[in-house]
Amino acid sequence: MSKFKVGDHVERIGSLVPTYMRIGIVTQVIPDPKFPDQFTEYEVDFNSVKATFYENQLRLVAEGDSAAASK
Secondary structure, eight states: OOSSOTTOEEEEOSTTOOGGGSEEEEEEEEOOSSOTTTOOEEEEEOSSOEEEEEGGGEEEOOHHHHHHHTO
């Protein structure tokens, strides 16, 4: 089962994440064919770029948090 769904606001986890790729919106959920509960990938739109991440590289943020962080 997917941790995030399309449209969720997520934040990348890590200290070396560039500011322009900190908070984005999930645009696609890509389940792994063999292990859909463990290796689901998520395409995230950061306005300037789209990238794919595993769920352990992301965390869910509230929409209010994402608006404040983007300023």
